[in-house]
Amino acid sequence: MSYQTGIGQRTAVVTGASSLKGIGFHTALRFAQEGWAVAMMDLNQEGLQRALDAVQEQVPDAKLLALPVNVTDPDSVKAAAEQVAASELPPVGALANIAGIPSPASFLELTLDEWHKVIEVNLTGPFLMSQAFVPQMIDGGYGRVVNMSSVTAQHGGGVFSKTSYAAAKAGVLGLTRGMARELAEHGITVNAVAPGVVDTEIRVGSDEETEKALAAAVPLKRQAKPEEIAALFVWLSCEDSAYITGTTQSINGGTYVM
Template sequence: MNYQTGVGQRTAVVTGVASPRGIGYATAKRYAAEGWAVAALDIDGVAVKEAAEAISAEHGVPVLAVHVDVTSEDSVEAAARAVAESDLPPVGALANVAGLPSPVPFLEVSLDLWHRVLDVNVTGVFLLSRAFLPQMIEGGYGRVVNMSSVSAQMGGGVFSKTPYSAAKAAVLGLTRSLAREMAPHGITVNAIAPGIVDTDIRAGASDAENEARLSASVPLGRQASADEVAALYVWLSSADAAYITGCTHNINGGQYIA
């Protein structure tokens, strides 16, 4: 019996794993540390293979690297087939982490950028969920955990602006509706809404002064670590969280108190 699931070992599918300082990498690593097998997905095929090898070597669990474009139906379906046809245990969790920031002011947002931000942050969640939920239903255990943001709750005001806030708000609606549809199968669907997290997502568009300002805007006076967010992903995937579904879980240091 597996401590996390209450059943045999399961596979956690995690998107956006390639960056060593990203939430996806930290989440994949956390699942592995808790005994899950991992399917590590990312658009950077070379980097995700390196990440998978490092995580597997550190934690001694099977980790499969899969190249995927979360905005492409064909690519996502191919990734789901690759996982299903691999030697990994049945899929038990889907962590939709991959995302795209958008710090561009609204009046400067092109239609192409609008579509790109929504495609990565919302359509990706739709495609991955549609592709992997059948495997969880068949396997008798399932947890979907989606990445939203405090930006959706506050209407921006952090780093990314309107397209990102709109996309992350859409993730909340998708999460709640999908939770209702999946409940008869015993599958839970939840969203995480992080505040400011110490990752490279703002790389090239921020500096030390801005990072200090962002940290100072948080009542707890600091940014979250990627591992703190990862811990919530893994807990929501556990048997202990079996009666929690359709919820938004805030992890923002008091930046937004609902």
């Protein structure tokens, strides 16, 4: 199945794209496989170049750009938006706000610094990125923003994702709903994706036993593959999803159903 935008080639901006095992990398790859140009962004510059090379190897004719960006820094985000606009890539049509960090600190031990950091990366980042790139979508006449939330926003948290992460990812749902209502007049849709446990390396320090236990707790008895989350990001960016906006798309193997 192919997800064409149906409106000519566009650029997808993907944050959190540097880890070859991560959701951002797989989303960039899937966009490229579906014929989109991709601007790949991450804090990790070295990993980003490796990730761009890996996408290019699998999709040799893909138009790609790698930009080191700190999504919490307004100047860095603004510079990235200017660089994309000045580049040879086609107009920006989609923004996948995937960069994020976990927070295993328990509520009673959570420091104010950690609280701020988790909110900054997971919630302020998508806000800054969206504010920087949505004007390019309005100018280009096509726009899709897909924000990364988590099942944690719905059920409150687990081993690696406690209160500050739950608050940030629940904030992403509010951000998504507000943006969806305000940007509808421009034909821009905004949705959130809320995965359950995904087989990536975000759970730093986790061991095999813990990973198996996380999978066993899922009704479908496995973790999601990053490719499965990537496919949802790309589908929410395509022409076929034009009437879906302001929603939370759960993708959790039955962990949280409503």
